[in-house]
Amino acid sequence: MNTPVATPRPSHGRPASLVMDLERLGSMSPSRLSFARTLLRSMVENRWSVDRTQFALDEQGFGEVIYRITTPHQQYHVVIFAQPLADELRTDRVIAEAWDVTFCLVEGEVDSALSASLAANIPLQEAGRQHPRVLVISRANKSVRNFAHFVAALSSGEQPDVGTLKRAGYLYRTTAVYGNGKFGIADYSRVQSNPDFSRPFSPQMAAVYILRQFSIDQVEHIARCQAPNTTVAMDRELQRYVGIGNSTGLGMAPFLINHPQLIHQWIANREHALRKASRETPTSEDIATLQQKLAVVRQYFDETWIEDPEQAKRNLEVINDIDWLSNQLNDYRPGQWSWNCLQESLREQAGLETQELFNSLLIDLYPACTDGLADQMAADESIELQPEMSSKALQQLLEDQCAWAIHSTYEAPDERFWFWYKSIEKEEPRLGERGVDSGSEKELPLAVAPALRALYQDLIAYRVNHADALAVEFAIDHPEHLETLRRAQTMAQTEFGEIRSNLWHEHMKPMHLLRAKLSFLGANRFDPKGDRWVRVTFFQGSPLLSEVNEGAIDSARLDDWSFALAPKQSNSGHP
């Protein structure tokens, strides 16, 4: 598949000044364009099959399991190692050195030599040297409470209490999922041309989806080993409600800054789908469908237990907003108003979370509005200098395109409060308080806004004596601005790549960066821990592997699981 070039679309929709506000980005919900959902649709449409080819676990569930993925093009294997882990060593931090489970997605066959190499290196993760046929490496830790409860319940002949999954919707949560050549695995340029995994993050999503099945298989196995005579299988509805958690911290934040063309492509496509959906004239059937969906979403937020009090409060606000929205829809008569009108009303009436939730639901309401877009989420990420641009034109470009950044001085204490850096401990990104924490001299160049300001100031000073200079001549004399200069030139041709926020600002919340990307990945159940970590859940409510293998899922069921509801259970735990 050719990589599409990030080109601006005719924009008659929402302006970048609105869409690229950091807090709004951090309020996004997953939609039909999210990568977890596009993966599952693709698996069914292309008739992938997955079978378990090795299941070598001891009675405690430790050992190795292999799942084979067969596509029309070739085969892959997800190889999973489960190992003992002392509770005091279990941490979600990047600096961890041991995990409950480590796993990988491998292209092609796993012969004995590769198997031995994987066994030696996958459990080491960053400390190992991985094989170039490995597309993804990752690791996960148990939700200890959920895991123990599930084993105990199943082994005693009972279904686990679904309430446990309302609190933490998973048995395992990943703490990093690596692709793109990390630690010796396959480069993205090799995966780009792979017809099965050419969409961004599709191999990562596939590996995580298989881990979900493993978590179910493992817990059933352990229960069977403990009590072979009384153990029952996990009910299918409960299986669907098991997702895979993910714990994400600042490690994800640089991605949003370092891949502006990709971010532009994702958001431009979402906005394009939203514009198309917004132009539809609401019919009575559309309203009825949306009402049903809102009822599901309302129940979802109502029954989802979130630990963070701020997020819990926001979820309550969403519920209130949904009630208001439902009333508006109840009163609708055909032709009375358009979706655009309703969106305008929401901007006045509802919080950002509800506004963006509604936009995701609107995109889902009209699946055709996303036709073709799922295959256009990659981007040409080359950032090249336009050397022949005059310095005068460059100055004009900065004034026209970067006004959001160049007019602040970044001298007030709150405007330069934070600095981003990488720790020597596994190169973990961290935030330091300027003037308090050490390391500011090694600051990461993530704050684009102050960099644009510095470029602009130096360019104006330069042009006093070099009015007719070219951009490249300025760059030769000021190489420290080269990266910012060509980024500004490149991003001037796009609409949505720059996050319009000062990442030094005291009130900047990194959480918004994380959540923006996670929504595109397809995560839900956002449960922040402070403003630098968040736990989310993937694939909760999604079709099971057996359903994907059967291929006999109706399109509504295949794709309609972003807001999974807990299966009903009797008091005894049986459905």
Place this chain on the structure above:
Amino acid sequence: MRVSANELSSQLAKALLGLGLPQGISRDASEMITWLELYGFETSIYVTNSLGLLEASSTVQSPSLAAADNRLTIDLQGDSALRSAALYLELAAAKVATVDKITVSITQCPDAFWLLGYLPRLVKRGMIVSADCPLPRDNERVSLSFDEHGSPILAERLESSDRLASDQSVIEVMLAPSLMKYQPISATNLASDEPAANECPAPPTEKPSATDNSQLSNETLNNRYQESLARGLSVSDELWAALKRYGENTLVEADEQSRQGAGPSE
């Protein structure tokens, strides 16, 4: 050890940042080196020398530039090509739209060959590019041109019986707008006493007498590229350790307070 292309490029960039090079320069330099490795030119063994040149920044004089007709000559005063030489190629690229062709000669640069890895970027922007350059191995030089995708299509390695003096280290790059018909520099042109049909200037070095003319086709080079992606790139443990060491200059020592800088996860 074997590493992925992304790993090599990332670690090189960190090392160069750790040596004090600006972000954009570091990125370009790391991509240049990685490109040459991907196409099997086996030049990573010379990275350490270049890092040494960069470390000696206090003794570096600024490049001097001479422009005449359609030729730019840049004297790098013995500095590494990784520092800023690519920007002079960009300077030529800025002017190429207004001329038939422009030749860039970079002299006094012991590792000018790295710039071969920058040229595909100019090709992808629509220029016709060819280059002639000595490789660091004794008595060897390479002549490259590119297809429209930036893949090398003609690479000739010549052994020269006349070894270049180190102070005559030079890379010649010819740029032309894509609409012009152009014949790239080739070993044939270099070896002949006749001027090239399109008036390619003879390189300033003494013409080699070709004792070995090993021609690498576009297909061979592309196969090397695919194999590099499939198998990874070979890097010596010593080089990797050196890159890590330089890269650590960009990392901040950790303490309990700094761990709080990542926030609580539990």
